[in-house]
Amino acid sequence: MTTDAAPTETSPGTTGEAPGEAEVIGALSPSRAGDFMTCPLLYRFRVIDRIPEQPTPAMLRGTVVHAVLERLFELPAGERTPERAGGLLEPEWQRLLEEDPELAAIFHDDAERTGWLNGARELIGRYFTLEDPNRLEPAEREMYVETVLESGLKLRGYIDRLDVAPGGEVRIVDYKTGTAPSEVFEARALFQMKFYALVLWRLRGSVPRLLQLMYLGSGEVLRYEPGEAELVATERKLRALWAAIERARDTGDWRARRSRLCDWCDHQSRCPEFGGTPPPLPDPNAVPVAVDPEPAHATSTDL
Numbered sequence: 001m002t003t004d005a006a007p008t009e010t011s012p013g014t015t016g017e018a019p020g021e022a023e024v025i026g027a028l029s030p031s032r033a034g035d036f037m038t039c040p041l042l043y044r045f046r047v048i049d050r051i052p053e054q055p056t057p058a059m060l061r062g063t064v065v066h067a068v069l070e071r072l073f074e075l076p077a078g079e080r081t082p083e084r085a086g087g088l089l090e091p092e093w094q095r096l097l098e099e100d101p102e103l104a105a106i107f108h109d110d111a112e113r114t115g116w117l118n119g120a121r122e123l124i125g126r127y128f129t130l131e132d133p134n135r136l137e138p139a140e141r142e143m144y145v146e147t148v149l150e151s152g153l154k155l156r157g158y159i160d161r162l163d164v165a166p167g168g169e170v171r172i173v174d175y176k177t178g179t180a181p182s183e184v185f186e187a188r189a190l191f192q193m194k195f196y197a198l199v200l201w202r203l204r205g206s207v208p209r210l211l212q213l214m215y216l217g218s219g220e221v222l223r224y225e226p227g228e229a230e231l232v233a234t235e236r237k238l239r240a241l242w243a244a245i246e247r248a249r250d251t252g253d254w255r256a257r258r259s260r261l262c263d264w265c266d267h268q269s270r271c272p273e274f275g276g277t278p279p280p281l282p283d284p285n286a287v288p289v290a291v292d293p294e295p296a297h298a299t300s301t302d303l
């Protein structure tokens with residue numbers, strides 16, 4: 001897991017300009033783009049209101065498992081075994097606790113915490129059924145990427161792993177701690193991967209060869225070869241998405257859109273779809289160019 005400081009994300013309505021770049025009109029990560037596509041009100045709560053969300057055991061498990069899979073490659077090839085990986089779990093959990101001692105309250109007792117750790121160990125074990133990490137030397141892990149499109153929209157996020165073949169072909173790998181998704185969720189996951197492919201294409205000048213989603217919950221791997229035309233379409237879609245976000249900002253119409261994802265939403269109590277009332281919108285002048293609330297791994301995309 002990266003320890004880089006979280007990048008800044010421009011809220012709609014604020015602008016910034018990096019040296020030598022076009023004026024930045026806004027910034028999107030795959031998770032926040034996915035939020036708006038799922039439910040504009042959810043995007044508002046996360047990006048505009050910045051309402052803190054209660055971490056869940058499943059989210060924490062995703063964070064810990066990602067950290068272990070990153071650390072695993074610090075071991076020399078030959079020593080990357082399920083046992084060694086399992087041994088990294090407790091220290092990673094302790095590290096998270098040091099950063100935020102309140103996380104301890106998420107578990108009612110030791111038995112619950114042990115069950116949670118065992119669940120994480122199971123996911124790590126399943127990873128080894130999908131590939132042999134001793135045969136890999138990733139080019140990058142927890143790689144922060146960022147680019148500014150011609151339109152001025154900044155795209156940024158973290159790529160779990162980047163593999164580069166001797167011939168130079170690039171593979172983007174993303175670990176999901178959930179199960180392989182239904183068609184709707186698969187489209188969302190693929191959109192996230194195309195987002196990263198577009199960023200890398202813009203940064204490096206060539207389209208990544210393969211996008212690989214590894215579902216540790218079900219032990220399945222989804223592979224996809226992106227094409228240039230698709231990535232151009234992804235860029236177009238992101239431009240349209242940002243225009244829609246700006247429209248919502250201008251009109252104040254952050255519409256709630258009910259879906260199966262509501263089951264995991266932390267904001268039901270303030271959502272009109274569930275009888276709640278959203279808080280008043282903050283003064284747009286008071287919304288700072290704030291730190292992105294998204295952690296290195298947004299487990300919401302695991303859904």
Ligand code: SF4
Binds near residue numbers: 262267271
């Ligand atoms: S509960 Fe559903 S409709 Fe309401 S904000 Fe959350 S995701 Fe949107």
